[in-house]
Amino acid sequence: MHTPTTKAMFTEMSGLVIQTNPNDTVAIVVNPTGLKRGAVVMREIVLIEDIPMGHKVALKRFEVGDAVTRYGQTIGFASRVIAKGAWVNEHNITLPQPPDLKDIIYTPTDFTRSAIPAAQDLARYTFQGYKNLDGSVGTKNILGITTSVQCVAGITNYIENKIRRELLPLYPNVDDVVVFNHSYGCGVAIDAPNAIVPIRTIKYIAQNPNFGNEIMVIGLGCEKLRPERLLPTHEIAIDASLPVLNQPSILYLQDARFNGFGEMVQGIMQMAETHLQNLNRRKRETCAVSELVVGMQCGGSDAFSGLTGNPVAGFAADLIVQAGGTVFFSEVTEVRDAIHLLVPRAINADVAQKLKAEMAWYDNYLQQGQADRSANTTPGNKGGGLSNIVEKALGSVAKSGTSPIVDVVSPGDKIRKKGLNFVATPASDFVCGTLQLAAGMNLHVFITGRGTPYGLNMVPVIKVSSNSTLADRWHDLIDFDAGPVAFGKKTIAQMGWELFHLMLKIASGEKKVATDVLGLYNDLVLFNPGPLT
C-alpha cells in the first residue's frame, strides 16, 4: 500500500537523494558522507547547507504552517520559513496530532498485489523444523527453564551453567539450555487488572515452540505467582510414534525434601536429564512455510529503515503470509501515527475495531504516566534523520508488508490465527521481543539503521541493516544488508526474496545468525503495566 517506490536520483555532483512518493516535498540524502552546500540534487535543487546522510532536503520553499510530506503523508508542518534546498529536521517542523481514532472508519480494501506470487507457486518452499505434539514447529531444540519468581534466579543461573557444562555434551541434538529469569512473581499486585499481561507472557513463553513442551518451572514456594498457573492448559494431541509424552515439570526450592542447596541442585539436574533425553529424540523434518511464525521488529532505526530494511522485510513478510505462514508486527507507539493506513488493511470490521482498541489502550496508558507517543523517538533516530514519531511510524509499518491483518493480539497473549497479525507491544526492543516470543514466534527479523547487538537465545534473530555503512562496519553482527536498495543496485522485491531464502535457511538450522555464532543474548524484559507492592 505505502511500500516506497525508491527512485534514486543521481545528479551531476553525485548528490544522491530518494523521494519515496512523487508528491513528497522532501527527499532523503543517500550519500554515506552526506551532501555539501552547493550540491545539486534532482537536477535543479541546490543545497543551501550541508545535510548529513539520511536527512531531509526541502524540495520546495515552505512557508510557516506548510505541510512537510514524506511517504505521501504529512510528517509535520514548517515552524518557520524553510528555503528550497535547506535541511528539514526536528528544529524547523512541528509534530502533527496523531490520527483521531474516532475519525477512522473501516472500509474493506482490495488486496490484489501483483509482485507476490500465487500461494501454489510458493508451496515448493520448505524448511527443516522440529514438529511438536501441539502442532507447533520449532526452529531450535532448547531445554527451557522458566521461573515463577525472580527469587530463584541465583540458583537457576547456577544450574544453567552446570547443565551446559555437564549435561549438554551428552545430548548432541539439543542446541542449548535457556533460563528465563524475569522480574515478576512476587512483590507485585497479582490481582490488579493489568497483572494478566506479565502472567500470560511468562506462561506463553514457556509454550514457545522451541522448547518442545519440555519446559521446567522452578518455583520458590511462598511466591504469589503459583507455578501451576504457568503450565499449558491447551490440549496436546498425543502422537503415538513419540515414546514419551512430553510434559512440563515443576520444582519448588522450599520443598522440604531438599536439605540445602546441594540437594536442590541435584533435584533440578535429575529433572533436567529426563527432559534432555526427550528433547534429544527430536529430529528436524521437512515443514511447510506455513509453519513459520515470524516476528518483525525494528530498533535503532534511521531514515533508511523505511526505505530499505523495512520494505524488504515487508516483502519477505508478504511471501511468508502468501505461503500460509504467520507474520506479526508490533510496537504500538510506532504504528500509532500510521494507524489510518493500517485500519483499512484489517480483514474485517472486528479486527479493525481491535486494532483501534489497542491504540486507545496505549494512549490511555501513556497519558496515565504523563507521557505521549512523542516520547518514542530517540537521539539516535534523530541523528539518523528521523525528525519525529510520525516519520518513524510511516517507515516502521513498512515491515508489515501489504497483506491483510487477520487478527490483533493483546500484550502477552498468543496468536490464534495464521497470516499477518498485529501483536500489540511497547516499542522497546527487548520488551517487544519478549512479547513476540510469548505470541509464539519461532523466527525473528530485526531491522536496524544505527546498529544494535540485540539477540535472543530462544529463537534465531536475523539482523537486517538499513544501510551498507553499518553492515560494512558491523560485518560480524549484521546478517543481511538491505543497503543496496538505497543505491538502486537491487530492488526491494529482489532483496525481499533473498531475505525469504535466508529465513528458510536459518529456520532449518543450516546457517547460524551472528548473535548465535557469538553467543550474544539480551535478557528478556516483561511488560508489567501493573504496580509493584
Place this chain on the structure above:
Amino acid sequence: MHTPTTKAMFTEMSGLVIQTNPNDTVAIVVNPTGLKRGAVVMREIVLIEDIPMGHKVALKRFEVGDAVTRYGQTIGFASRVIAKGAWVNEHNITLPQPPDLKDIIYTPTDFTRSAIPAAQDLARYTFQGYKNLDGSVGTKNILGITTSVQCVAGITNYIENKIRRELLPLYPNVDDVVVFNHSYGCGVAIDAPNAIVPIRTIKYIAQNPNFGNEIMVIGLGCEKLRPERLLPTHEIAIDASLPVLNQPSILYLQDARFNGFGEMVQGIMQMAETHLQNLNRRKRETCAVSELVVGMQCGGSDAFSGLTGNPVAGFAADLIVQAGGTVFFSEVTEVRDAIHLLVPRAINADVAQKLKAEMAWYDNYLQQGQADRSANTTPGNKGGGLSNIVEKALGSVAKSGTSPIVDVVSPGDKIRKKGLNFVATPASDFVCGTLQLAAGMNLHVFITGRGTPYGLNMVPVIKVSSNSTLADRWHDLIDFDAGPVAFGKKTIAQMGWELFHLMLKIASGEKKVATDVLGLYNDLVLFNPGPLT
C-alpha cells in the same frame, strides 16, 4: 519501642507459644511441628483444633467485631465468633483500614534506651574496609560495569565472562567483575515525571562504594538515556597518596572506531585493564563502624520474623547507629500499617512529614494500578502464620530497631545522613535490594522465615533465618539463625550482639556469606513507575 519482649511459655504438654505484648489476645505457636488439639498453652488454654507452627492461638473468646491484638496493636477484627483456644487466621479476621495519614500528628519522642551501650563504648569496634576518595568505604573490591541501555546486554554479559576468565586472575586484590544489565535506557518515556526514579537508581548504583569510583559505562550510542547522565556529579576529594585519580569511563558500541564485535570487545578489555590496575591497588584499612551503611530487608517472612529475626536485626541496627553508622529500612507497603508507630520516631517534624509523604505517594501509586497494600501478603506469608499485611508490617518494622529516624530517602535516591534512614522502596526483594544499593549500602542483612536463595553480587548479603527449622534444612544457604530466640534459649540482645560481630567480620572480608561462597546472585530489577513507549 515495640520490640517484642518474647516470653516463651512452656506448658505441661510442651505447648510452646509466644505472646509478644501482655495485652495481646493471640499468641504464636513455636513448636516446629505445630500443636495438636487438646494441647494446653499458657497454663490454662486448651487448643480446640490443631494449629501449625507460627500460627495464632486465641487467648480469649472473640465476639464478631472484637479486636485481635498482637504486638499490642490491632491486627484485625473477628469476622465470626472465635472460641478460646481456636486457630486465628485470615479466614476469621478482617483487615483493618490503614492508619489515616492525616490523623498522625508528630510529637517528638524520648529516645533513652537502656539496652544499647553508650556511643563511646562502641568506639572500639572496627572493620577492615576499602576507603574511597569520595569518603565512602567499600566492603568488597569490584570492577563494576554499568550500562545506559539494555540493548548492550549481550555484549556486556560476554565481556563479564571474558574479564573473569582472562583478566581477574592477574589482579588478585580485585574480588570480582559485576555487570549491571537493567531494563531501562530506551523504549521509555524518559521525560515523564517518574522517569527520575530509574535514572537516579542506575546513576547511584554506579557510585556504590564497592566499585571504588572505577565504574565503566557501556552505552550503545542511539539510546535515550545518555551515559553522561550516569556519571557522578559530586566533588571527589583528591587524595595525593593515591597514584591515579580514580574516575569512571564511557564506551559506545556504535563508536565509528570499532569495526565490528571483535574491536568492541578489544576496546572494552583495554578499558577494563586500566580500571583493574587501579582497583588492584586498593587495600583494606581499619575503619570505624560509622562507615558501615547497612540495608535491612526481610522477604519470605513468617510469623517468627517479627519475633526473632527482625528484632535481632533491629538490635544490631541500634548498635550500628549508636556507633555513628548508617542503617536503613525500606518496603513502603510493609511499614504502611505501622506508620503511626514510626512517625513519632522521626527526629523532627520535617522528617515526619517526609515519611508520611512517601506513604501518600505509594497509596496513590497503588490506587492508580487499582491495587492497595493488601496485595502485599503472599501465600507463603499466610502459610507461615501472617494473616494479613497489618500483622506482617508490625513484625517487619522491628528490623529498624529503636533509633530515631534521621532522614527519608525517595526511591532511587542516595542517603544524605548517617543514622537510621527510611529508604522508600517497594517490598519486592530484588527491587528493594536494587534501590538499597543505589542508596549506598555496603552491607545487606536479609531476614527470612520461609527461605529464599536471594543474594547480590555487589555487596555481601547476610541471610538471617527467623526459625531454626529453616536454618537446619538450608544449612548451606543461611548465615545466621535467630531461631533460638523463639525457644528462650538466647535473648534478642544476645543474638543482636552476635549478629553485630558477624556483620563486622563479613564487612572485613574475613568470612564469606553463603551466597558468595556458592556464587548465587539475583539480577537487579529497577523500580520504574513511569511508562514504556
